[in-house]
Every structure is written in C-alpha cells, then in structure tokens.
Amino acid sequence: MLDSMKTRTPPHSSSPALRMAGTAAQSLSATVANLIHADILSGRLLAGDRLKEAHLAEKHAISRATIREALISLEKSGVVERIPGAGARVVAFDRADIEALYEARAGVLALCATACAERIVKSVAQRLTLLVRDMQAVDASNDLSRERHAELAIRAQRLISEGSGNRYLAEFHEQLLNMALSRLVRQQGLAFHEASRRAESSRDWARVARAVDRRNGPAAAAAIHTLMAHSAEAVLSQPIYQDRAPPEE
Numbered sequence: 001m002l003d004s005m006k007t008r009t010p011p012h013s014s015s016p017a018l019r020m021a022g023t024a025a026q027s028l029s030a031t032v033a034n035l036i037h038a039d040i041l042s043g044r045l046l047a048g049d050r051l052k053e054a055h056l057a058e059k060h061a062i063s064r065a066t067i068r069e070a071l072i073s074l075e076k077s078g079v080v081e082r083i084p085g086a087g088a089r090v091v092a093f094d095r096a097d098i099e100a101l102y103e104a105r106a107g108v109l110a111l112c113a114t115a116c117a118e119r120i121v122k123s124v125a126q127r128l129t130l131l132v133r134d135m136q137a138v139d140a141s142n143d144l145s146r147e148r149h150a151e152l153a154i155r156a157q158r159l160i161s162e163g164s165g166n167r168y169l170a171e172f173h174e175q176l177l178n179m180a181l182s183r184l185v186r187q188q189g190l191a192f193h194e195a196s197r198r199a200e201s202s203r204d205w206a207r208v209a210r211a212v213d214r215r216n217g218p219a220a221a222a223a224i225h226t227l228m229a230h231s232a233e234a235v236l237s238q239p240i241y242q243d244r245a246p247p248e249e
Contacts (some may be wrong), residue, residue, distance in 0.1 A: 009247055012234040013136070014120075018156075018161065025063060027069075028062065028066055029066050029067075029069035029070045029073065030070070030073065031072045032056075032060055032062065032066060032070040032138060032227050033070040033071075033074050033197070035067070036051070036056070036070060036071075036080075037074060037077075037079060037153035037178075040079055040090055044140055045090050046090065047090050047091065047092035048090060048092040049089060049090045049124055050088070050089050051071060051080060051088040051089055051090065052085075052087060052235050053067045053071070053088075055088070056070075056241065065077065070220055071088045074088075075088070075176060075178075077174075077178055078175055078178065078179040079091055079178055079179060080166035087219055091179065095236060098232065098236055099232060099236070101176065101179060101180060102180075102228050102231065102232035102235075103220045104176055104191045104230075105121060105173070105176045105177070105180065105228055106224060106225050106228035106239065107174055108161075108169060108173045108176060108227055109161065109166070109228065110155060110220075110221035110222075110223050110224040111162060111166075111221070112114045112161045112163070112164035112166070112169050112173060113160050113164075113208060113211070113212065113217070113223070113224045114172070114217035114218070114220055115163075115164035115165060115166055115169070115217070116163040116164050116165075116212055116213060116220065117212045117214075117215050117219075117220040118215065118217045119163070119164070119165050119217055120165055120215055121165075124159060124163035124212065125209065125213040126213075127159055128159055128160070128205075128208070128209045128212055128213075129209045130157065131152055131155055131156045131205070131209075132202065132206050132209045134152050134158070135149055135152045135156075135198075135201070135202045135205060136202050136206075138152070138156050139195065139198045139199055140204055145192075145197065145198065146190075147191035147198070148190050148191055149201065149202075150192055150240060151199045153201060154177070154181075156205055156208075157173070157177060158173075158174070158177070158211075158225075160208075161174065164241050169211065192234075200229070200230055201230065201231070204223065204227035204230055206215060207219075207223040207226070207227075208220060208224055208227060210224040
C-alpha cells in the first residue's frame, strides 16, 4: 500500500519505521532516503558499504524503482556514490578528501559567521553564547561528554548557518555537514575523546561567539577557520587516516 498505493506491506516486513515516517508530508522515496541516511549516521551502514537495491527493496517492502530514486537523492546530497557497473555505496573519504571537505566547510561557515555578525541579530549571539556555556559545562572527562560536546558543536554550526540570513549558504553548509556526518560520525566522536580536545573546541567556539556578539565579521570568520583547522587536525590524527588504502571497487 505504501508503494504508490499498489501493494500491501507484507506481514513479515522489517519496516515499521517506514510506515510511521510515511505519514509525513513527503514522497515515499524521500522517506526511504531519510531512513537510509539515518542508518549511515548511526553507524549501521559504514563508509564503503554497498547499497544493494534488491536488499533495500526487500527490507523496506517497496519497489526497486523507489529505492533507486532514494539513492539518487542521497547521491545529490553527497552521502552516497553510484559507481558504473557496481551500483551504489556509502561515500568513503581518504585523507585528501577530509582535508578538502574541512576546507570547504570552513569557507562556507566563515561566510555564514561573517553575515551572522554583521546582521546584528542579538538572539543568535545570545543562543550561541548559551551553547558555548553548555559545551564548557559538559567538558568533564566522562564517557558521555564527548558525544554531548559533538552534538552541541553541530547545533552551533547550524545556528550560525541559519542565522546568516542567506538560504543558499545555509543549504551549502547543511550539505557539507551531512557529508561529514555520514562519513565521520565515529571519527568525530573519537576526536573528542580527550578532555584537552574538548577544551580546545570550547575555547574556539567561545572566540566565535564573542566575535559574533561584538558584530565583528572578520574576527568571526577567522575564529571559524581556526576552529575548523583544529577539528580537521583532530579527525586526521585518528589511526584510520594514517596509511589508509582507498576502498576496493
């Protein structure tokens, strides 16, 4: 019944989440794309994993054509790549890709921060300051603080991109962020494992917040570049990127 209202979901279907998500005002392929993306972000699907249409169609009890549409959508978002003759797989980045991705993220987020500071939206500066305080509050060296810190850092990035008032910059930032999250969700968590790294991140974010609050666009942009440089360095210090061969075709 879900697939264009032509068939019924079989009783053995493993897609209760799909049936619930399908109630939202979106197409079936978009719903499936969201579920696949969620599997990538959670680590259930790893970088380089094959995304076989037949398996996904059976899992979600929908047609392969709908799965294909979902994969095309994810490819446009940068989290899936389609290889001629081999099908689709979760995007895998090597060291050079990570460096390029962080450079692009820094450039876009710096533009957002500049616009955010110069637009003089006091509520954004206040909310950013509160997020920084939350980061500092959870920076004690316990098992949960690294995940919470990463979550707050992502919220801060989205606050700045949305506060820029430029929907194109916000869309570019979200696409780059999704690419990073889909591939680096585990590495980013490990990058915040050390208390010293979390403290460094909090200091970087505090500089961004001060610059935005003082309406200093150039200082906000410079602080973002410093923050992203530290983030890239922390991610690239993980063993997986030390002598990593590209995934097999």
